[in-house]
Amino acid sequence: MADKVTITDVARAAGVSRQTVSNTLNSPEVVREETRRHVLEVIERLGYRANQAARQMRTGRSRLIAIRIDPGGDGISGSVLDRFLHGLTETAAHEGYRVLLYTAADDRAEIATFEDLLGSYKPDAFVLTATHHDDIRTSWLLERGLPFVAFGRPWSHLPDARHPWVDVDGASGTEAATRHLLAAGHRRIGFIGWPSGSGVGDDRRAGWARTLTALGSETGGAGDLDALLRSVEDGIESGQSAARDLLRTAAPTALVCASDSLALGALQAARSHEGGRPVAVIGFDDTPAATAAGLTSVHQPLAEAAAACVDLLARTLENPDAMRSPGAESSPSEQAHVLLPPSLTIRQSA
Amino acid sequence: MADKVTITDVARAAGVSRQTVSNTLNSPEVVREETRRHVLEVIERLGYRANQAARQMRTGRSRLIAIRIDPGGDGISGSVLDRFLHGLTETAAHEGYRVLLYTAADDRAEIATFEDLLGSYKPDAFVLTATHHDDIRTSWLLERGLPFVAFGRPWSHLPDARHPWVDVDGASGTEAATRHLLAAGHRRIGFIGWPSGSGVGDDRRAGWARTLTALGSETGGAGDLDALLRSVEDGIESGQSAARDLLRTAAPTALVCASDSLALGALQAARSHEGGRPVAVIGFDDTPAATAAGLTSVHQPLAEAAAACVDLLARTLENPDAMRSPGAESSPSEQAHVLLPPSLTIRQSA
DNA sequence: TCATTTACTTTGAACGATCAAATCATGCCC
């Protein structure tokens, strides 16, 4: 109840008109310095806050950013989105935006939610996660010229997949992991990843592969990458059996994995594996489970990624024309994007 | 752009007035059946959606529920809020509400955010998490008659701590864990918890204590509970050392822990402990790390808890008077609340 | 001196919905 201060109340108390108060906040340059200061003082004193609903009615902008929240995923990697979300909320608040949540069972349902939200709360932008090949969500949004940023690269290079994005360089992460193992003296380094086709998985595998290939061409002996590679569905179980198989047939002394789930399984296999030196294992995502298990893992800078998303959006929303021309590619250059390097969190396992 | 359908468009297309369209949606009973059907059809055909901003302007209700999101916490238990949040978003959507996020460094900052949000986006209600003794947030909200629900009991019984809440019965969880161990033949069951004073921690300890006490009075030999109890700060490390200490001095054959973090530490201590039968360990929260480690753990029904929160709020918001009288306790009964029983997820560790 | 510019400030109008009150039919009863 304490809050019922309208712009008119401020205007009256300051002895000016509504519009002058509005201008003090939105276009300070047109208000005389003295007036401006006085109005600001009154605003402060009365604790005035612009009513967003009324503002939105007039301007059409809600200062809301919508993002989908998924149920923890496989569980292990659930907290990744959690941390991203925290960063997003925090950065958004700094820029004057708030984060609105929604859920959706699949991409089609998500588009239905887009329609619903755009009709009711009218968020200024969406943040998409888990983008993939032939993502119908991105094309739907692009067709309508609706602002959005994807956390994750567009894995297709089709022209209709051009949109702003922020991502973490997975290949660079697995490369760092592999180099770390090389530096520790390992030479036979295996990789447990996911079946080809997922952009994220292929990316992470590539970092490992290119590092070993580079080593091979340096030292002469290239090594048989295929023998050191296993591709399985994500999960602790499958990580364990893949690792067991790999250890038996290819005798690696270290393993890089595409996820912490796989790595945790691999860690179990490595521990029950008899051999001289213990087999080193590195995971990906630096999840709490990795902390708990003492698993060395590739850490994603999620707060930075979230901040980059908000920055890209804020910039897009300032120049409304930037995105509003779906057909006509305004600039021949690539869409705005940010690719962040991950870091390696070193623990006992490697 | 496809969305610019206003209530006037619908009215024109249906050959009725604005208000009749509004009534079909908000007070269907006053509209003639035939008209209602026709209007609904037109609404469907045009894809009309009520503009929330305009609605809020008139009604003062935003259909937004605000909740604070924390950075993953200690990491391990981070995903608990994650799952709760998902449930909240989903249930809220069913009831026609959306979830708005915010962050805050501490309780004082959170109150500042309350003021900010109430002045701008005007959420209809707040969901508080991690309530504690002498929580200034609850009293602040109560004083102003602002609707909210706490996920977590008011741990104080002061009259100014009376508010609706939803919680999971921690004592019942540790009781179930203890009974499970008793059924497996264990008799010396230790407990690793947090220092007294935190409501949650005391509650979880109580479930273990009362179960063993009940057993004692049945069998005659009560046993020395204090010797089997350790109270330490949360964390894997401290769990490990507490467990090591407990195993050495009190020789328990099983351990119940107040969190998965503690339990993971205890599990490590238990594994490196030589003795006949392996020491059983049970954790609390059923986090992904527990899944990964094969840790038996007490599982909180977070989706149900979230649904209960939304239900309580929705009910409160229907009768605006229920909460709006801060001083005058409208009914002498306790505030509305829901206490949910957790369940035990059994894995290898016990 | 009077028109013209410059620098601020104020005045209606509008955004899209709902509330409250007014209007318009109908049917019923005496």
Added chain:
DNA sequence: GGGCATGATTTGATCGTTCAAAGTAAATGA
């Protein structure tokens, strides 16, 4: 057939803000 309750629908007014246009006063120029 007139009076009247009842049901169904319509008509202004309003929520708080910003846009666009209009107003005012002082400063400038011829």
